[in-house]
Amino acid sequence: MVGLSFLSASFATLLLEIPSDLDLLVAALPLYGLMAAGFVIIGRTRSLAWTVTVLVAGVATILLLDLDALGGGTASTAAAAIVLGSGALPALIVCNLDAPARIITLSMGATLVLVATIITSSATVSPLEGLLSVVIGWSILTGVTVWLSVSISRALARIARLGRAHLAERHATQTEAQRRQGARLLHDTVLATLTLLAHSGVGVSPDALRAQASEDARLLRQLRLGGTPMPRSSGAYTLEATETSDLGHTLESVKQRFDRMGLTVSWHGAGRLLLPSDVLDAFLLSLAECLENVRRHSGVSNAEVTITQDDTTVRAMVTDTGVGFDLEQVDAAKLGLAESVVARIREVGGRTRLFSAPGSGTTVVLEVPKL
Template identity: 55%
Template sequence: MELIEKDRRRLLQRAARAFGLSGVALTAFCLALPGVVDADLLPTVLMLLAGQAAALVMVGRSGHLGWVALSIVLGCAVIALAQLPWGQPSSLALATSLAPLGAAGLGGVGLVLSESTGRWVLWAVGTLASSMLVATAGPTSGLISTAAIATLAGWVITLIIGLWVTVGVQRAVRRNENIGRAHQLERQASETEAQRRQGARLLHDTVLATLTLLAHSGVGVSADALRQQAGEDARLLRQLRLGSTPMPRFSGVYSLEPVGETPLGTTLESVKQRFLRMGLSVRWHGTGQVLLPSDVLDAFLLALAECLENVRRHAGVEDADVTITQNDEVIRAVVTDAGVGFDPAAVGTERLGFTESVVARLHDVGGSARVFSTPGAGTTVVLEVPR
């Protein structure tokens, strides 16, 4: 906002300077022609014009009201002095020479007089004084009307231009502010939705999984393993209640300490031990130590753990195979079981476990998930994340 306002003022100040200097230069050239103004007065008139030009230069630099007022006073003094001695016949050449000074040399400052009451008053005084002085310089008919109207028109036109620029900039600023507020609200809504989805995934992967075990009386799981998992889930809920954002170091254990890069091999061993306690034997194949950024590793491990949890709960088998491979661009995990399988097309959209805990989670870090399954022929899930 402040930068735009500063640019607007600078634009109007420089335009007023350019417009005013052009009028001063043209009037100085015309007055210097023989016979237009008394030869004894010409040096003084030119000195006053030089002073007005200097004041206009300062208007272009600072726009201070004092320099604007000085420019108007000096310009009016030139118009009055050029008509001396008073009482001599009106001169068409003099009126023609002074018209550029009144319309541009003086009227140009109207560009910077549209911002406050004080500037409006100065504009009115300058318009009235310069128009009347120019009107007295010419003959009683003909060009006198044209010179006075030209001076008045110069003041009015520059004021209108200044108002137009000011109003246009204000509208643009308001529009930018509205866009900024809308963007901020959209960003906040996106962040809130992302937090909600993250919380839903964590609850689905931990607390709801534990409650499902309890609902089935912990079949296939030792009491110690069930007790340990319930304790971890209770700790997670306490962190969520206190407003923290748990960051999983590996499936089933959450920590508030962020990790820059973590070896994949050590965390895979933790996943293996967890599901071994839960009654699912996982055979691991492929790569050993691989460093991944913490956010990518979190998404990869939690998605992998959710796939193994689905095997344990739905496949009807007690073992699964996980093959980890890598290249220069991606880390890939293939989870395979020889269980009952299912038809992926028949899974309803209301089943958010795989969609949110696997597909959406990997998508958030630039990864992907694909599932291949046929009823009675087992299931294969391919997970990929960028390195």
């Protein structure tokens, strides 16, 4: 754009010769057209061949103006040559300071332009004026190009650093997510089974306990071999991703699990949940963990679950009439509540509310968005 602007200014200055020197304009017009095409092509391809072409055409144009000046040309002829030599042609520097061959080419071209411009200006104006114009023009554009090159290099370096920092942060986030998933996995499976064993399986049939222990052993064995656990809506885990089925979209799998575990659950409200798969998994796994907490800690063997939904939200309210607890006395970082319920619901854009008091039972409200 800089080169084309100065080229246009030089040609406009030359038009002042009309009608006194129409032959000069006709002779110079093809050279100006060639330079204009060259600037456009160089801007797109950075072609060294076209850089040489523009330099040659520029020097030829200045020499053509020399002939006119020596033959009695006017000041506008010298002005056109000075604008061409000190503004248009130096613009080639912008695309040609990144390789020795280009720098050598520009240096040779600048020398020819300087000599030709001095000859032209000496015939009509001061030679010193032509010399200073060319030197200043080439120097300014060289300085601007170097500054731009350094600035762009620094910007690219900063972008690269930001990219590396982003990748490191993403890796750390993924590592933390994997750690939290592993903690949830152990809490929801192996630790639950070990807790049952520690209490001699009270309230759970021996067959259900053996089946759960066998499933946990299989899961750990495959994890050791490099498997990736995938949560199931029942609260268990599988090592392969499965297609969503009607069972996965209902509460039936959760009901069956806690029936086997000896917890009597009264279900109310919607029996089919139409949610995105990730939201549905988080909702049902959190619901299963709430019921597991009732079975382990409430001191009662029954619970109430009420499912409601509106246009934007699905809610589950899990209530028991057990021993309850003081909310202020519970560690907020306790794994079962913080990770398997609160964090899991929060990750899908939902929220968890907890109400309890000693001797008054516990109520947990889970809310997840439909979209």
